[in-house]
Amino acid sequence: MRTRIILILLGWALLASACGSSAASSGGGRTRVVAAFYPLAYAAEQIGGRTVSVENLTPAGAEPHDLELSPRSVADVQSADLVLLLGQGFQKQVESAAGHGKHVLLLLDTSGLRRFPNGDPHVWLDPKRYELIARRIGAALHRPAATKAFVRKLAALDREYARGLAHCERRGIITSHQAFAYLAQRYHLSQVAITGLTPESEATPQDLQHVIDVARRTRATTVFFERLVSPRLADTVAREAGAKIAVLDPIEGLTKGRQARGENYFTLMRENLAALRRGLGCH
Structure with missing residues (x-):
């Protein structure tokens, strides 16, 4: 009887552990990241490395401005461990599908960035601003060393532009x-x-x-x-x-x-x- 009780308790402990870790990773031990478009997906891939699987919602060669989600894409957004959005009204349909859960990262808001008054969303074309986005993604993925390496590359790029x-x-x-x-x-x-x-x-x-x-x-x-x-x-x-x-x-x-x-x-x-x-x- 004592052995049986111990096994039952152990089973409950393992189940609780699995449930508790599901928010961090949902398959093969890797965190499922859904990114709204390329610059966000690229930063997640470079920083997350083998610890993440990244899906880019915007198809290759397509414009992200007026992205329309298929029912399957909506399901992918809602089931992801981490959703990366630019925020502040860019790609409104994606923001609506993602909702406001803890797993949703609105990068303009959480990085302390603001869009210009004309509404330009292209913050990643400034390496220094892209660095702020990368740091926020790195913090969400708990990858400080990889984040630091990515930021160093952005700093080098900024220097090239300034000189050039x-x-x-x-x-x-x-x-x-x-x-x-x-x-x-x-x-x-x-x-x-x-x-x-x-x-x-x-x-x-x-x-x-x-x-x-x-x-x-x-x-x-x-x-x-x-x-x-x-x-x-x-x-x-x-x-x-x-x-x-x-x-x-x-x-x-x-x-x-x-x-x-x-x-x-x-x-x-x-x-x-x-x-x-x-x-x-x-x-």
Whole structure:
């Protein structure tokens, strides 16, 4: 009888232990992380390493701005151990599906970051702001050493940008959409955008003429566009202003082809830096 009681108590203890740890990891001992889009997923993968399995809700090559969730994606969000969202109204459907549980991390709010008054969500294009997001993800995953290593890489990237953009003939960038306010502020640039915060925003003829006038007045040599949308408007402005077009990536997501080639946030940020240096005449 005594042996049987001990075995029963041991069984209850093991069951309680399993239930208590389920919030931290839900399969194979790894924490199931669902991230709303690429920069959040990438930070979680790099910091979490083998301790996490990360799902990116935004498909490869898709825009995250107006992401619509399938019923399966909603279920994945609600069953995840950790949900990473930018917050403050970006991707409202994802925020609604996630709710407000302890496992939901609204990174703009919990990192002490605020979106610019124009609503620009692209905080990750500033390595210093992205560092704050990375630290918050690292704290949630209890990975201090990996977080420190990731932050060191971001600090090195910031130094490269500061040096690379310190001495340029021009400091104004003309872009296809208004995604580079944080990068521009950090490195003392100014941004003029053809369209608003989403690539689908419509530019009026007056908008186009204004940007063309700015490009002519500032003697811009380059109009920047992004890979995931048509360069038609950027090409129009460039042609009228006697400039060329070049890619400046907002790094909202990667196509499958670029993923297969091993490209990532850091490689794309360095491509952006090279494009900026050429376009702005930096030396």
